Amino acid sequence: MNTALYCVIGNPVEHSRSPWIHARFAQLTGQPIEYGRRLAQLDGFAQSLRALRAQDDGRARGCNVTVPFKFEAAQLAQRLSARAQLAQAANTLRFDTDGIYGDNTDGIGLVNDITAHAGIALAGRDVLLIGAGGAAAGALGPLLEAGARRVVIANRTPQKAAALAQRHAALAQMRQVQLQAQPLDGITGAFAIVINATAASLCGAAIPVRADVLAPGALALDMMYGPAAHGFMTWAREHGAAPRDGLGMLVEQAAQSFLLWRGVRPPTAQVLSELRAIVG
Ligand code: ATR
Numbered sequence: 001m002n003t004a005l006y007c008v009i010g011n012p013v014e015h016s017r018s019p020w021i022h023a024r025f026a027q028l029t030g031q032p033i034e035y036g037r038r039l040a041q042l043d044g045f046a047q048s049l050r051a052l053r054a055q056d057d058g059r060a061r062g063c064n065v066t067v068p069f070k071f072e073a074a075q076l077a078q079r080l081s082a083r084a085q086l087a088q089a090a091n092t093l094r095f096d097t098d099g100i101y102g103d104n105t106d107g108i109g110l111v112n113d114i115t116a117h118a119g120i121a122l123a124g125r126d127v128l129l130i131g132a133g134g135a136a137a138g139a140l141g142p143l144l145e146a147g148a149r150r151v152v153i154a155n156r157t158p159q160k161a162a163a164l165a166q167r168h169a170a171l172a173q174m175r176q177v178q179l180q181a182q183p184l185d186g187i188t189g190a191f192a193i194v195i196n197a198t199a200a201s202l203c204g205a206a207i208p209v210r211a212d213v214l215a216p217g218a219l220a221l222d223m224m225y226g227p228a229a230h231g232f233m234t235w236a237r238e239h240g241a242a243p244r245d246g247l248g249m250l251v252e253q254a255a256q257s258f259l260l261w262r263g264v265r266p267p268t269a270q271v272l273s274e275l276r277a278i279v280g
Pocket residue numbers: 067130131132133134135136155156157160197198199200203205206208
């Protein structure tokens with residue numbers, strides 16, 4: 001029997017930490033898998049996916065999908081988890097005998113990092129989610145499921161925040177969470193948890209919100225890590241918040257993908273501390 005193959009597909013993909021994380025998960029759980037990375041052309045995601053599935057007599061059992069293909073991945077899947085349907089984006093595909101199953105583990109990864117590693121309960125909290133792109137879309141459903149009191153989505157393009165809120169309105173109502181879309185310059189209140197899901201720092205732009213959105217001692221989490229997260233984290237520290245990068249989210253979303261593929265939950269705290277030592 002050939003070793004099961006997985007990979008991450010993206011563009012760019014060379015800096016992805018997923019191969020390292022999944023290799024450690026495989027070692028620590030004794031799961032016999034290989035995990036690689038594939039660069040897809042910007043108009044060639046479907047083709048890369050077909051090539052992966054056709055490789056080595058179907059040795060590939062699934063893949064992670066990263067920027068900018070998460071929306072396309074959701075469209076190509078034959079079946080989607082409820083959270084991937086709401087996000088309209090998939091970061092995890094599993095190749096089943098009856099087709100591709102798509103899931104989105106980004107949001108549950110974020111929630112697990114906040115609760116398990118940062119040690120903060122989401123239940124009853126006020127959360128500000130900045131951004132309404134793929135990263136924010138993946139996060140919103142699990143934030144609502146975790147029982148926040150109020151979630152505000154604020155985005156540079158307000159219509160995108162409104163559409164995201166609209167799509168999640170039924171879930172918010174079911175979970176009794178106040179869900180609102182607000183303009184970046186009109187955010188009301190202060191928040192115990194502020195999440196930056198924008199790509200603002202990548203283009204060297206200023207922090208897109210005023211500092212008074214941070215409640216005293218708030219958790220301020222940037223979904224990015226490394227230099228891309230420094231600006232937001234420094235800003236948060238300067239304004240009395242507790243900064244956190246997206247490394248824990250990265251490990252936790254990978255663990256959920258691994259669980260979906262292998263039925264085994266890997267030890268995330270150990271892998272996160274090892275990765276932190278590497279990334280710095
Ligand atoms: P991702 O998959 O990483 O979320 P994306 O779907 O391109 O990437 O979304 C990027 C997010 O960052 C969007 O919310 C975007 O705002 P718009 O919807 O208005 O484009 C936000 N963003 C990017 N550059 C920004 C900037 N300079 N200031 C504020 N928000 C920015």
